[in-house]
Amino acid sequence: MPTTIVRCNLDGCRAPAAYKIAATWSDGSLSELKSYGFTCADHLGPVFREAEQRHLRYHPASGENVEELGIYKYEQGKRDRALQRLWGLEENYRS
Ligand SMILES: [Zn+2]
Structure with a gap:
């Protein structure tokens, strides 16, 4: 099975993603992680x-x-629900 490497969203950066930035979205019956970006x-x-x-x-x-927006440790092939949320990191970046 071919794997797509998810890369950092910053222009010019080719590094594989280490984090996923996402927020939990729901409409009352469904809920999912809405992705806002990937970064090294x-x-x-x-x-x-x-x-x-x-x-x-x-x-x-x-x-x-x-x-609210969260930072998740991104691991290739892991489902959203299995991603670990990095609360400590978020404190450093939240404005
Ligand atoms: Zn990068």
């Missing part, structure tokens, strides 16, 4: 801040709920 270990700061801007601008439709 070096670019978590700029990529998180850019994701935060998009997250702040997003206005959920009625019935939709988007929770």
